[in-house]
Amino acid sequence: MEFTRLKSIVQATDGNLGGHLVTLEKVGYVAIEKDFVGKKPRTRIAMTRAGRRAFLRHVAYLRAILDGADVEAD
């Protein structure tokens, strides 16, 4: 997914989203690919398998909190 599209989905600023993506890339949760379409730079982001697993774990953790289960943060 292109950076501009992701930005409109998560409604974040360029700097904010860029900062989060760098962090997520460092831990291997997203893969970032930069290229050019003609003369225009393009940044594409994809969630990795590890990223998807981590996200699902986080959602399960949030749900467990709501269910009142005894949970520990990642």
Add this chain to the structure above:
Amino acid sequence: MSLSPEQAAAALREIEETRQRSLELVVYRQGAPVLVLWGVIWIVGFASNAMWPTYAAIVWTVLTVLGAVASWLIGRGGNPGQNLRYVASWAVFLLLFYGAGPILAPQTTSQRAALAALLVAAAYALTGIWWLQRYLWLGLALFAVTLFGFFFAPWFDLWMAVMGGGGLILGGLWLRAA
């Protein structure tokens, strides 16, 4: 650091809202080429109404079948449930058109065309009210174009070809930019 139930609920809400936004944008992307396709069909169909009125029924039947099949082919990347809903939506539209036709008894080609266009506009507007907001504006624009054209434009078919068909194409490009 652990989260309170309120913080967890807020985070889940935010995830769900983002998921909805993402889904909407995906559907807009899928809908864009379909709208452009129907824009072209309207231009050809209404132009043929104006130029060869005798063959209007045949031309529209062929165009509608081609359009329905092409739209299905464009959208078939979606899940099977979505495809089934697409076919069901067409069935409802055709039932309404052929059911309302004899009851309202449109006398002229223009009346039949306006009725079909208004039904399409209603379908878009309802889609927009319940789910995808941009379709509401498309539906309202189509209502305005059709009613204005029917009551005030001297050449209704050409008006619908340019303003209706062109409007659908522009609408498709607008969805693509979402």
